[in-house]
Amino acid sequence: MAHTAMSGTGTTESDDPLQTAVWRLRSRGCWSDAAALLAPRAERPDVAVQRASLLIERCLYTEEGWADAEDALRSAEAVARSDDDRGAAACERGYLAYAATLHGVRDRADEARAALGRAAALLGPAAPGRPLLDFRRGLLAQYLADSPQAARAAYRRAHAGATAHNDTLLLSFTWRHLAGLALRDGELAEARHGFAESLRLREELGYLVGTAPALAALADAEPEPEATRLRAEAQRLFRLLGGVPTWLAAQLAPRPAV
Template sequence: MADTALSESVVGVPDVWRLRARGCWSEAAALLAPFCEDDAGAALSRATLLVEGCFYQLDGWAEAEDALRLAEALAGTDEERGGAASERGFLAYGATLHSVRDRADEARSAYGRSAALLSPGSPGRPLLDFRRGLVAENIAVNPAAARAAFRRAHAGAVAHGDTFLTSFTWRHLAGLAAAEGDLAEARHGFAESLRIRVSLGHLVGTAPAMLSLAEVEPDDIAERLHAEAARLYELLNGIPAWLAPAFTA
């Protein structure tokens, strides 16, 4: 995949992206807040930011829930309703994954609604496929179903030019390969994920990508990756929060 320059088509509004990429989800959401009372797109984008923040900070669930309710209320087209349902499913998945509350059934139901609303060619469809893969991987523990969903998501992301999403599909496909002992494939996928995140300036996603690659690299390279990941983690004041065990002495 060729390098992709930072652009609105890849990451959204530049000022919002710069804050998002540095782990400032609330600040990024605040830039959109003035437009959210009557703009369904802005409301959904704000909800997306706050839901994503929950995954990295393991906090902010109530604020994300409020933002999502507003996005759902304003949605007026199938595309908007499908996008809101996808975010509903992702928030429910996150609450389940991080043991806030078991909402697995809600996640599956919301993803089903989203799939019914989003057309096969919708730009939101690859993200939905990816998120359904996460449920298959981490809740249903079905690697075959997860791989199929991630591959669909990856192909769709490439077709729609969603470079950011491919950093996630590469990483999760690589994780499945590593679990099966295919270290060459895992190394390639993790390296691609890291390369894309660095090229897009996605700081909050760079440390996790480095740690994943370190798991399949020789010791000397792994040590350098781990040290750089630790530096970034400290720079971002302990974000992503779920990486804390990796840096506990």
């Protein structure tokens, strides 16, 4: 399974020491601690959305913290001032509803579609948040609507946008999900390339919490003995992070001998 997504840029190039500290915590799966650092500045719409996105990502990876994420998202919606602010908050609203549906907390698929549609109406084609929105619309198409063709088109738009905005973390996700669709279609060479690019970008960024899923995804496209080596490395990181992301456990479970 390769259904997680991200929020925010993931960049560590900012001179802002607060953002550097937030990224270091987020990349190690310490979302609550990262959100706490942002709380004193959460009256700013962009910071409020970032804080909500961290707590929503925690829900995706741990299947916990739903109430905290909802509270943070409502706060972000309350302080939004511009269309970009409202669009970013709507994008997070759709992502939280998607996460709840995906993990079986509650079926909020209609809410997810409506919120992402609202975000699309508010965010212009050149808005910085548009590539992330396109990516999340791809997730809905693939995992809630079972429409791989629509998902591929959305992922490609997101990939192009992430490239234009130099959003390296989002690129790691678009590479991975496009590779997953290629693997589904039996395009092994294309799948290996995409999974390898995703892993490379995450290792360069130091996105530790996302490295085990990237290793496991690449393992699915590699022959033995490389596949076993990659899964063993993914398992080591998975244990190091306390079993996060939770959904990776099934993918890393021992496989019966053939």
